[in-house]
């Protein structure tokens with residue numbers, strides 16, 4: 001999709017201070033600090049002693065454009081943002097201690113009014129559009145060091161291993177994509193969301209270009225960034241379409257962006273604001289609660305329905321070794337949705353499980369398939385599945401939940417099955433995205449200073465070929481060892 005274009009006149013803001021790596025709006029807000037133990041209290045969920053011990057020692061930074069109090073805390077300041085950006089002075093901000101200034105006034109520079117061309121970059125995973133795309137898509141995914149995290153000495157194996165795993169997994173993945181019509185709907189839905197966001201921003205008197213950049217398939221983030229440069233965008237809001245932050249999703253997409261921006265003289269000075277997560281936003285929570293509330297009446301006895309949140313899993317090591325906030329954010333997100341439902345008089349039981357594990361490592365538990373069987377055995381008769389880690393329909397909602405898990409649930413004794421649709425272009429959600437963009441705009445700051453060519457580029461073709469050759473042999477030897485074969489037969493293939 002080409003950029004959906006427009007421009008807005010804003011006072012040029014001279015940014016003060018040193019260049020931070022990312023304008024990661026939320027990391028510096030003390031109100032966003034949350035320990036996992038407090039999440040457990042909030043939800044009254046039963047945690048094992050071991051869990052609580054692990055968690056209470058770990059304060060996780062929950063980053064979100066949290067706007068339950070209508071103010072977004074950005075880099076330690078709060079900004080009161082409204083819908084009519086043109087009528088506002090961008091440099092004026094509101095914080096808990098009163099009216100704060102930022103940018104022009106804060107730096108003491110002369111205000112220089114120039115035409116600001118603002119862009120919004122939606123980041124998403126991407127998916128194969130045809131069955132022929134499946135293997136190369138899987139290669140891109142497994143070649144990502146944020147998806148298969150190899151220890152440093154083994155990182156040269158990344159690409160050969162990605163080649164091998166993608167070839168081996170492709171037949172199973174293809175079956176899945178064939179069963180949902182031959183390809184992923186992600187590109188179409190993300191384009192629709194981009195159009196809807198542009199219109200929602202226009203309804204708020206703000207005319208911006210909206211771009212789509214995918215991590216593993218077309219349109220790639222690299223292509224979107226080229227368009228942003230070609231369009232001479234001067235300020236950018238980056239909006240990953242993952243409600244909760246994970247190293248493997250938002251983290252990975254932002255790493256790519258950082259590299260691209262650092263490598264380029266023009267982009268490296270562009271003010272950028274990144275919205276790291278959406279899960280705490282009032283608009284997001286209310287939109288999710290609406291979807292659940294709308295779906296419950298399809299059951300004969302709505303109050304008896306188990307609300308079953310099914311999140312995409314990540315390997316446990318991400319959370320426990322690498323500090324991924326994904327599990328904490330997921331639990332807090334569900335807690336907020338349940339609180340919202342409770343406030344509406346909906347008091348159903350709920351549970352959370354993780355789906356879509358890949359490969360021979362431990363993933364976040366409990367696993368969706370195991371919980372469904374347990375619930376059936378315990379006599380749960382009605383279940384409403386809620387996909388929670390993604391905002392569009394995709395293979396894991398359309399195939400894994402709607403087909404595999406539904407069948408398993410019915411076999412396990414659950415009699416009534418329902419599924420909440422993904423948010424897609426739900427108007428209240430899109431309006432909230434527009435608000436998030438407007439709130440994030442003032443905090444834009446340069447990603448980094450120009451540092452020349454990326455170190456990651458493999459510029460020696462012979463060295464690259466040698467690494468691929470020996471790496472493939474080593475990867476094949478490892479892969480076909482009896483232990484690996486056993487583990488992969490169960491989980492990967």
Ligand SMILES: C=CC1=C(C)c2cc3[nH]c(cc4nc(cc5[nH]c(cc1n2)c(C)c5CCC(=O)O)C(CCC(=O)O)=C4C)c(C)c3C=C
Nearest residue numbers: 126127128147173184246248249312314358389390394395
């Ligand atoms: C928040 C969402 C997601 C997380 C976290 C995530 C982590 C993660 N995923 C894999 C492996 C695969 N993911 C695949 C597809 C896929 N993943 C997500 C979302 C998250 N992944 C989506 C939305 C999709 C579907 C895209 C589409 O085409 O519709 C696939 C390919 C499909 C398949 O073969 O099952 C793989 C493989 C890992 C290893 C991982 C964390 C480390």
Ligand SMILES: [Fe+2]
Nearest residue numbers: 125312313356
């Ligand atoms: Fe995935």
